């Protein structure tokens with residue numbers, strides 16, 4: 057039944073996914089068959105909550121607080137905060153109707169027992185949230201010089217104290233962090249905090265780091281939510297808390313910040329955005345934000361979304377405020393997200409300009425371990441299809457694993473379809489490459505590396521062996537919706553061949569499958585890397601594009617063709633090189649040698665000596681004993697580089713080992 061899971065190999069990390077994908081028609085038909093009224097919203101259907109006593113008939117107070125995601129069927133009752141899968145909801149409705157009731161207690165699902173370990177973790181996290189919050193200081197309690205210093209540090213000099221107060225922002229002295237609270241929309245209870253810290257690097261750059269409690273995978277704060285009025289019909293969605301405050305202060309418009317910026321829009325947040333007839337996405341000032349805003353607007357419903365195109369005069373909101381720009385005018389100049397399929401150059405002209413003016417960003421994410429790939433391919437771009445081949449057993453999986461890991465460590469949300477080797481083996485390879493050392497010999501470091509590894513936006517399909525292409529594509533689509541996946545790796549294509557129509561010849565089947573992946577990559581704005589075996593060649597011959605198994609379709613459809621070349625030299629048996637045989641982006645092709653390191657399974661240099669944990673500097677004067685154990689992610693330079701700070705004393709705080717289950721965005725939290 058379930059096809060996607062995160063690394064943590066336990067039942068809770070599996071997402072319910074029906075083999076037959078759900079359609080909105082199925083959901084509507086079911087609700088109608090049970091006489092449950094509903095409205096058709098933007099991303100969700102709205103129905104009266106079955107978890108609340110129904111309002112007296114004719115009172116007009118019917119509470120449509122149950123939101124059912126039109127794509128997944130996942131539901132959330134905004135009043136009781138009960139949430140769960142479509143199957144859970146159906147079960148609840150059946151039980152309710154069987155008992156002849158008009159509502160059902162939220163405890164049916166709320167009471168779903170978490171494991172003892174999970175309960176303890178949640179409790180510990182909540183204590184940590186409270187501890188940080190109560191030892192943080194409201195801006196009104198800081199001396200004016202301190203306020204100015206903090207504002208300078210975070211480049212928010214133009215934000216007024218009144219705005220900071222309105223959004224409930226505080227300052228946590230021990231780590232010199234801004235504290236953004238996560239208040240539940242329902243009862244204003246504190247559910248979490250995000251800490252933003254600034255540090256000056258040796259070269260004078262200021263690097264901002266973020267930490268959340270609870271851990272980022274279960275931190276679902278739409279910052280600013282308690283300030284929304286029931287009647288507000290318009291919102292400006294930003295990628296950072298400081299941006300939302302800038303928009304709110306300068307325009308007076310309601311504004312919300314996404315918890316993880318441009319990296320994803322978890323569907324669990326969609327119900328909270330249903331009330332807005334107009335959503336303006338102003339996610340930042342670079343091309344990545346622009347791409348993300350186009351992708352997110354699909355989830356939100358294109359028709360109600362307008363996008364702010366980044367540019368010299370339209371930076372991110374906080375920068376616009378700092379530069380004294382007119383934010384009202386920028387919001388007014390936003391462009392509708394809904395586009396016609398035929399466009400004139402007039403409509404494209406700004407896009408073309410954007411590409412010309414931002415050559416580096418358009419080239420995609422840069423590999424940090426494979427500089428030669430950057431030189432030839434220029435970067436990793438969304439929506440492309442890469443075909444990768446190489447002799448049997450030459451190290452294709454091992455190489456692609458490191459290549460994908462490199463991108464994932466930089467915030468590329470990644471989904472693996474490993475049909476040949478199981479996920480535990482694959483994760484072991486990746487973890488070894490991540491740690492750049494043989495962990496078998498350093499088991500004492502396992503937890504430290506596994507904790508960091510778990511924070512990567514990395515997901516695995518649980519398929520093994522031969523699979524049907526439609527099921528695989530449906531699962532990929534589902535994962536793109538849930539996790540904003542932007543890179544899927546399929547290892548390998550041959551595992552999709554066996555299930556197809558046997559009356560067709562195998563080349564036709566393969567062509568059909570390649571066509572389907574191509575279409576998926578383009579339509580979902582997701583990079584697909586497809587491993588295909590080569591046809592049988594003589595052993596000592598180098599492979600070429602024409603050596604890819606099947607017809608020429610694979611290389612025609614691919615944007616990039618990569619070949620792992622193996623030189624059978626007696627003197628140097630492990631010698632491999634990577635050939636870029638096709639590059640549709642700018643045509644550059646080339647080949648470069650790879651050095652394989654058997655201990656770290658990497659094709660790049662392993663670390664020398666023992667790995668050291670990075671420490672986050674603390675203010676000695678202010679450091680209470682429990683100040684350091686907070687996990688930070690750098691946000692300014694490399695978006696998802698996680699460095700964990702270790703504590704002197706505190707046990708079991710949020711960043712400690714196993715502090716939060718690797719819970720997934722789509723999972724039921726049973727709050």
Ligand SMILES: Nc1ncnc2c1ncn2[C@@H]1O[C@H](COP(=O)(O)OP(=O)(O)OP(=O)(O)O)[C@@H](O)[C@H]1O
Pocket residue numbers: 446447448449450451452453454455476629630631632652657
């Ligand atoms: N450059 C290399 N030199 C020597 N051994 C390597 C090299 N790269 C990978 N290996 C080792 O070779 C084995 C096979 O690697 P891998 O599974 O990545 O190959 P593959 O090409 O994906 O295989 P298949 O063709 O079966 O799909 C692994 O044990 C791996 O550690």
